[in-house]
Structures are given as structure tokens and as C-alpha cells.
Amino acid sequence: MSPHQPAPSPTDRLADLRAELARLNLTGFVVPRADQHQGEYVPPSAQRLGWLTGFTGSAGSAVVLRDKAAIFVDGRYTLQVLAEVNTQLFTPLHLVEQPPHRWAGEVLSKGDRLGFDPWLHTHDQVQSLTAACERAGATLVPCPDNPVDAVWAGRPPAPATPISAHPERFAGRSAAAKRGDIAAELARERLDAAVLSAPESLAWLLNIRADDVAYTPLPLGFAVIYADASVDLFVQPDRIDDTVTAPWGDAVRVAEPAAFEATLRLLGRGGKRVRLDSSSAPFQVWETLRAAGARVEPGSDPCALPRACKNAVEMAGTRAAHLRDGAAMVRFLAWLDRTTRSGTVSEMEAADALEGFRRTGEHFRGLSFPTISGAGANGAIVHYHSTAKTNRPLAAGELYLVDSGAQYLDGTTDITRTILVGDAPPDEARRRFTLVLKGHIALARAVFPMGTTGSQLDILARRPLWSAGLDYDHGTGHGVGSFLSVHEGPQRISKVGNSVALKPGMILSNEPGYYKTGAYGIRIENLVMVEPRPAPAGAERDLLEFETLTLVPIDRALVAEDLLDRDERDWLNAYHARVRDAIVPQLTEAAERDWLEQATATL
Known part of the structure; x- marks a missing residue:
């Protein structure tokens, strides 16, 4: 597309997409938010849902038919989708309550042909879509x-950032030991x-990092x-220099991404038994094998699982x-x-100022997600992102919700x-803030x-709200x-x-x-780490509890002490004393x- 040519409207x-579907003799097409790796953040070249609909959330999907279209988002985005998407073109639906496969099964007719990209859907998702189509x-x-892709003029190229080694002094174990x-x-x-399709697994297993997607230091590949x-790694070889590959020796072979399917076929010819995560691997991988x-x-x-269980x-x-992040937040x-x-x-x-305080911290490598900085009513949008159009001042008497985090070489906050x-x-x-706080404390104190x-x-976190008819x-x-x-x-901790x-x-x-x-909007979030708890006399089972990692005061002005x-009061006072003792020296x-000192004063 010429730089002087205006971008096409939604x-x-x-x-244009419907014309392409007609050319392919398709009744409709499924457009997921996901890329080949089912990650939360996708590179610009894979943001098909956003390009088509204008929706910028981190989860969702659309189904486009000849005469109707729908966009599916979860409860985090019910307000955001109305602000970003033309609802005359796409009907907003709840991703969980009425998922794409269910809606498609209700609106498709006998003989219709629904298209999908087999690299962008998992085996489980395809099974659901297949069953829905068969019913119709x-x-x-x-x-x-x-x-x-055929109608996306000016589509960005796929990312290919340099791949670097993640030092063992941060990783804790060598790639050889993990392999x-x-x-x-x-x-x-x-x-x-086993086929690995999650970039997090590639990064963890081989102690490598890259910048292929925003906010997360991932190398996209298989x-x-x-x-x-031994490992076959499929990324462009020119992305990795000898300082990264030398410790691997012959145990890790680097090949062009185009060679991936050929390797899968070789596994098939040998009748090999191959582990595949059907909930996250592309359907195309499953079918090729x-x-x-x-x-x-x-x-x-x-x-x-070993990636999730952090080493010492x-x-x-x-x-x-x-500790560094807590000091930045307090400042x-x-x-x-x-x-x-x-x-x-x-x-x-406010969001820019917060990032500025974090940037001075040792080992800082960027934000871990776009800062949610919501004043007043904007705080009620769970995954709100302030723009020049929506930006508003923090007004006296209002609540301000700020959800943020950073990537450091030694941890993610x-x-x-x-x-x-x-x-x-x-x-x-x-009072509702205090109900949220009670739930937060109940979970933090869980044994x-x-x-x-x-x-x-x-349920521990929801019970106080549920008792008041809230959720x-x-x-x-x-x-x-x-x-x-x-x-x-x-x-995860969830109703699901x-x-x-x-x-x-x-x-x-x-x-x-x-x-x-x-x-x-109200949210109180700390990160916690699972740790063993000494068992009391007579205990018959090993016990666990949470260590709270985050060290930042909770706003006492919003606490209804009654x-x-x-x-609960003792927990909050002890937490604030711990925050004060840890952060004041920083x-x-x-x-x-x-x-x-004032923010952590005893209740």
C-alpha cells in the first residue's frame, strides 16, 4: 500500500475479505486472535483480528460469513469491544458463554463451507468447530x-530479532541439564x-531470549x-551467533523454519511415538505427524511443569x-x-512516570505488559488502555486503578x-474495596x-464479595x-x-x-509463590502456603476497618511492616x- 494511500476502513x-472468501468458494472464515504459538502477545504480522475488526484485546476471535459476522471476547473485554469495534459490522458475543463454534453451528446451513487456518487453531479447537459444522x-x-493475508495490504513482515543467551546465573540451571x-x-x-510449540518452552529449555513479541522476551519458533x-530448533540460523550455539555442541541443531514440516514427516516415516500438546500445538502439526x-x-x-516450578x-x-520493583512503585x-x-x-x-521510575532499576528490560492506568469509570474496564482519545485526569474523590509490571533479567513482576x-x-x-481486600487476604493466608x-x-478470594451479591x-x-x-x-486460580x-x-x-x-474499578494484586509449610503435630499430609512477593502498600484510606x-487487620499491619522494613532502605x-512511613502506619 502506498504511504500516501489512505488505509482501508473496517x-x-x-x-475485501468477503470477496476473497467468495473467490475461494467459502461461506465463511474463522479469524482468531492467536498466532501459530497461541501466545498472549502476537507480532504485528499476526494481528489479523485487530487489523480486521479494530479490537486490541489479548484474547478473542471472529467469524465472518457472507451476510453476518460476530466477534467473541471474554468478560475482561465486554466494555472495550464496544469502544473499539463497529457493532454494525460485528455482533459482540461472549467468548465463554457463546463461543465461536457454538454460534457457527447455529447460523451455518447445510452445504456451507467454513474455512480456517490450520496453523492458527489447536487440535481441540478444530474438533469443536468440526462437530459444530457437522451438526449444521x-x-x-x-x-x-x-x-x-491475501487482502491485508501492507502487512508487516514476520519478526526475526537476534536470539541471545540467558545467563545461567539468572536461569539457575544449564540448558544441558534441562534437556x-x-x-x-x-x-x-x-x-x-516431543514437539514444542510454545516459545516460552524454547526459551526456558535452551536458556535463550529474544524480542519477537512485545513485553515478553520470546523467540518465536518450534x-x-x-x-x-538432542534438539532440533527451527528459527532462522542467522539470528543466533556462535556465542549462543557454542555451548550446545552437536546436541542442538538449528534449521530454517521451512524445514519443520519435513522433520515432522521424518518422525512419521519412522513410526515414532511423539508427545504433542493438543491444547496448544497447531492443528497442522498434529495432521502432518x-x-x-x-x-x-x-x-x-x-x-x-518444570518451567513453572522455579529453582532456587x-x-x-x-x-x-x-524488592527493586517495590521501591519503584513506592517512589x-x-x-x-x-x-x-x-x-x-x-x-x-501517570503511566509514563511509573515506567520512568522502573527504568532506573538494575536488570530492567522493559514492561511486562501495557500499563493499565484507569481513572474513575475507566478503571471499570478490566483491560483498559489509555489513549489520546480516552485519556482523562485523575480527579479528586475518584478511584485510580493502576495495573503494571516489569521484565527484569532475574524476574517478572x-x-x-x-x-x-x-x-x-x-x-x-x-466498603467494596474492603470486600476485595478481605478476599485478597484470605487467599494470601491460605494453607x-x-x-x-x-x-x-x-472461592477464598470471592467469598466476601459473593456474600454481598457481588463478583x-x-x-x-x-x-x-x-x-x-x-x-x-x-x-492458575480460577472458577474454570x-x-x-x-x-x-x-x-x-x-x-x-x-x-x-x-x-x-477495584483490583488488589500481589504476586505470591508456593512454598512448603511446616506441618503441625499430628498432620497426615504435607502442607503448602503462599509467600507474598510484592512489596507495596495497600491504600489504607480505602479500608473500612469495621x-x-x-x-485480617493483623495480616495487613504485618504486611505493611514488612513492606516498610524492606523498602525504606531502598x-x-x-x-x-x-x-x-505514613502509608504503612498501623491500623
Whole structure:
């Protein structure tokens, strides 16, 4: 597209796609948010859903038919989708309550042909779409060439940033040791190989990092690890220099991405038993292996669980990262208090200031996600992103929600604080803030037996809100990587069922919230790490608990003390004393130390 030619409107883009579908004899096409790796952040070249619809959220999908189209988002984006997408073109629907396959099954007719890109959907997703089409008498059609790409003029090139080594002093273990562990697991299960499609697994297994996507230091690519501990890595070889590959020797072979499917076919010809994560690997990988004769063994990514259970070096690293991050947050909050009392500051100015405080920290490598900086009603949009159009000042008497995090070489952070601007909190907001706080404290104080899943703990955070007839439409906790993805499984705390038991070394968020549309949003988020708890006399099971990693005050001005019981008040006072003791030595300015002393005063 010429730089002087105006970009096509959403109406034109939709019309162009429908014309391409007609040329391909397709009734419709599924456009997911995902790329080949099903990651939260996708490179500009893979942002097909955003290009077509204008939606910028991190999860969603669209289905385009000849005479209708729908966009599907979860509860985090119900307000955002209305602000970003032309609802005359795309009908907004709930991703969980009415997912794409269910809607497609209801609107398709006998003989219709629904297209999909087999690299952008998992085997499980394709199974659901296939069943829906069969019920309607329609056919699901794989498209080797994505029709969105055919009409996307000026589509950015795929990323190819340099791949660097992640030093063992941060990773804690060598790539050779990790490869040996995974190979031993494959051998125990009598598997010949496993296909790795998650970039987090490539990065963790080989101790490498890159900048192929925003906010997460990932190298996009695929790999196959074999039972002899060797690995075939599929990325452009010119992205890796000798300083990275030399320690690998002949154990890790680097090949062009185009060679990936040929390697899959070789596995098939040998009749190899191959582990594949059917919930995250591309359907095309599954089909290539199956068609070639491989014995595909569905199962979890073998790197996922050991990646989630941080080693001793990673645990120490995340504590150090949170100490620096806590100091940056305290400096920001002290600055924010002074600025809003003497003048005005906007959402975007506040977000920029916070990033500036973080940038001075050792090992800082960037933000871990776009800062959510929402004042007043904007705070009620769960994944709000302030723009020049929506940017507003932090007004006295309103709540300000800031959800932010950073990537450090030794750890990844994520914290949300809800702040009262001024001195007169609305009574309703104050009491609901305290209900959220009670849930946060209940989860932070949880003691649970080995084998417990996050889904079993979720009710602890929701119970105070439920008792008042309130709730929030997002998970309570997500897993967090070590200088990897800020949202990373397999562990989570959520209403949604999860069979992964919590284990020592796992890092999760603790983030209950409440959101009143058009008024305010509340969220209190700390990161926590699972650790063993000494068992009392007579205990019959090993116990676990959470270590709170985040070290930042919770706004005492929003706490309705009459709603807290003695144990909750004691927890908050102890937490604030710990924050004060840890952060005061990190501050150089007397004004910041004085602010922290006041912010952590005993209730």
C-alpha cells in the first residue's frame, strides 16, 4: 500500500475479505486472535483480528460469513469491544458463554463451507468447530493460505530479532541439564520425541531470549526434543551467533523454519511415538505427524511443569526483582500523591512516570505488559488502555486503578493498586474495596495440602464479595514466568477447572477485584509463590502456603476497618511492616521515606 494511500476502513476490509472468501468458494472464515504459538502477545504480522475488526484485546476471535459476522471476547473485554469495534459490522458475543463454534453451528446451513487456518487453531479447537459444522450439515475447510493475508495490504513482515543467551546465573540451571531432565521423562514414558510449540518452552529449555513479541522476551519458533536429549530448533540460523550455539555442541541443531514440516514427516516415516500438546500445538502439526504415520501421544508440554516450578536461583531472583520493583512503585505512589494534591496528572502521564521510575532499576528490560492506568469509570474496564482519545485526569474523590509490571533479567513482576485520589472516598467504593481486600487476604493466608489445585482455592478470594451479591468476571490468579511471560501456565486460580496441582516454586497472582460500570474499578494484586509449610503435630499430609512477593502498600484510606476481623487487620499491619522494613532502605529521598512511613502506619 502506498504511504500516501489512505488505509482501508473496517467496512472495506470486511468487504475485501468477503470477496476473497467468495473467490475461494467459502461461506465463511474463522479469524482468531492467536498466532501459530497461541501466545498472549502476537507480532504485528499476526494481528489479523485487530487489523480486521479494530479490537486490541489479548484474547478473542471472529467469524465472518457472507451476510453476518460476530466477534467473541471474554468478560475482561465486554466494555472495550464496544469502544473499539463497529457493532454494525460485528455482533459482540461472549467468548465463554457463546463461543465461536457454538454460534457457527447455529447460523451455518447445510452445504456451507467454513474455512480456517490450520496453523492458527489447536487440535481441540478444530474438533469443536468440526462437530459444530457437522451438526449444521456444513463442512470445515482447512485453508493452506490464509485469506486475511491475501487482502491485508501492507502487512508487516514476520519478526526475526537476534536470539541471545540467558545467563545461567539468572536461569539457575544449564540448558544441558534441562534437556537431560526432559529426555529422561520422555524415556520413562517410552516416547521418542516431543514437539514444542510454545516459545516460552524454547526459551526456558535452551536458556535463550529474544524480542519477537512485545513485553515478553520470546523467540518465536518450534522445536523437537528427542529421548537422547538432542534438539532440533527451527528459527532462522542467522539470528543466533556462535556465542549462543557454542555451548550446545552437536546436541542442538538449528534449521530454517521451512524445514519443520519435513522433520515432522521424518518422525512419521519412522513410526515414532511423539508427545504433542493438543491444547496448544497447531492443528497442522498434529495432521502432518498423523498423516506421515507417527504415533501421536496427546499430553502436556513436557517443559511446562518444570518451567513453572522455579529453582532456587530463580526464587532468589524474583525476590530481588520484587524488592527493586517495590521501591519503584513506592517512589511512584509518593510522586502521585504529591502531584495530585498540588495539581493534576492524566492517566497517560501517570503511566509514563511509573515506567520512568522502573527504568532506573538494575536488570530492567522493559514492561511486562501495557500499563493499565484507569481513572474513575475507566478503571471499570478490566483491560483498559489509555489513549489520546480516552485519556482523562485523575480527579479528586475518584478511584485510580493502576495495573503494571516489569521484565527484569532475574524476574517478572505484576502488581495492581487501587488508589484514592484526594481525601473523600465514596462510602460504597470504600466498603467494596474492603470486600476485595478481605478476599485478597484470605487467599494470601491460605494453607492447603499438597495436591490442591488453584481452582479449589478460588472461592477464598470471592467469598466476601459473593456474600454481598457481588463478583468479578476474570480469574483470580495466573501463573508467572521467570523473565518470561507474565501470564504463563499451567497453574492458575480460577472458577474454570484446572487439574494442575500447585507445587513449591510456582508463582501466581492474587488479584480479586470489583468493577462498577461507569463509576470505578477495584483490583488488589500481589504476586505470591508456593512454598512448603511446616506441618503441625499430628498432620497426615504435607502442607503448602503462599509467600507474598510484592512489596507495596495497600491504600489504607480505602479500608473500612469495621469490615475487617482481627486476623485480617493483623495480616495487613504485618504486611505493611514488612513492606516498610524492606523498602525504606531502598529509598534515597526523605520525602519518599516519610510517605512510606505514613502509608504503612498501623491500623
